[in-house]
Amino acid sequence: MNLSMESKAPAIQAQNWIGGEPLANCQPGKVYVLEFFSTTCGFCVAPMLKLIQLQEKYRDRGLEVVGVAANERAATADQAQAYIDAWLTENVPTLNFRVGIDCTGEMNKLWKEASFSFALPCSFVVDRDSRVAFIGNPALLDSVLPQVLDGTWRSSDQAKAADRERIARGREDVFLSKISAAIEMEDWKTALSAIEEGIALLPDSLQLRMAHAHLLLHKMGDMQTGLAVLRQLVRDAIDRNSEDWLLGLLTQLFGPKYDDTNFPPAERLAMGKELSEHVLALTGLEDKVKASYYRSVSRYFYESGDKARAEELLELAVKLVDGLPVPDDSKQLWLENLLQTLANYKGEEVCHGDVCVVPRTHIPSGATPDAEKKNLA
Known part of the structure; x- marks a missing residue:
């Protein structure tokens, strides 16, 4: 099942809970923020502290923040809870929302994998209709949440564009992961096949197109084909006049690691x-x-x-x-x-x-x- 904006919110399958009663599903009439985090995530502390402020600010408007710990390296949920208790005590001592712990992999499967979301931290906002309204970086919640609470976010062009971009990035990450694994095994044929499949699906992906040139030139040693690919990529970067494309290619040409x-x-x-x-x-x-x-x-x-x-x-x-x-x-x-x-x-x-x-x-x-x-x- 693919999870995107407008999807019905999946179940919340946590075995242990900290700071509140168990929650199995998002209830209609409320707005939820599910924040996926990990005690080994160096970028997760600041968003968790920000969520404390958002919970306090919007509690009276029906906001419920739920922390989700689904990436702990622990043998049992009880062991994971011990890790999380210690981490929260040290880093988030004024916690004012509940945290669910899942060691089965179901939460990642139902929420993150289904939405092509692989980074931590990651926020999911569920609106009053129990529909997914936003998936992405918690840094964007300040601007997104008021619109979700007002019921204006899901129908906005901004929301639709953000969801399209997120899905494209997620698909790109899937292909890049496949390519990286194949390159590590020096399986050039598999890597090239994954790159070509990815570019066919995501022709505007700079990362995939740069990976194509890199594989041909620096791994396979196919200078003739690789140069043709790179020349076209340079022309496209100039035509777009995109700073990301221009600088990315300049780095690929003159970066010391190549x-x-x-x-x-x-x-x-x-x-x-x-x-x-x-x-x-x-x-x-x-x-x-x-x-x-x-x-x-x-x-x-x-x-x-x-x-x-x-x-x-x-x-x-x-x-x-x-x-x-x-x-x-x-x-x-x-x-x-x-x-x-x-x-x-x-x-x-x-x-x-x-x-x-x-x-x-x-x-x-x-x-x-x-x-x-x-x-x-």
Whole structure:
């Protein structure tokens, strides 16, 4: 059964409950938020704390928040409850809603898998008609909940568009998981088949189309077919003038994790030039986004031999980051990564304020290992 907006809310199959009486089904006349979380999810604490506020704010309008713990690695529901009790006591001490615990896999099957939802945390909103009204990121509840409570959300164009996009992302994740598993086994035929099937279903998926080029060029070594696929992808990115597509392809061409040994240098640089020009021509971008783009584009200029332009872009990125209203520890780490790349390009120590770094050797494109593990921008 596929679960989407307008679907009848499935049953709530939890074995143990914390902070309230058992609930088997969403009752008509009430609005429910089912929040799937896990004690091992590093991003789940803040949404749970926010849900406390939402429960208090909208309780008189019929809101019932229900936490769902269905991803605990425990042998029994009692053992899972012990883990969850300890986690809630430490992280959510003022809990004002009930939490259901399922160790059978049924809740994930009925709710998350049926709706192509794989991330945690994940929110499901059920409206007064016991119909699913929203599935997705709990960060969106502030804007979605008032409309669900008013009965205006499900019929809105915004809701329908959000649900279409969510389903597309979920299907994309399914294909990417299949592809990743096949690549890990070096089963190129299966991976290629999954990619082609996915692109046929989701032709606008940048991730699938990039995976197609990557598989052909870097795994299968089919340079002729791979280059044709990549050329078309570059043309499509430019036609769309999409920042995600342009930067994604630039990263695929010049990111340090890709082996370009057999890639024709002239063609690679030609594609990089075209993409970089369009990225730099984008307007209306926030400073945070610009800083990220400047660092990515600097890799192209460095490899093309325009070292001065590469350094100029990194220096601009440093200035932008320095002015961002972000926590000091995040800003410091971001600046260190940018300055490390700049030092690698210059071949000398560089400083900005109290932050100084020296060049490192044997690091492709001047990128730092930490920067490549996590996109801080």
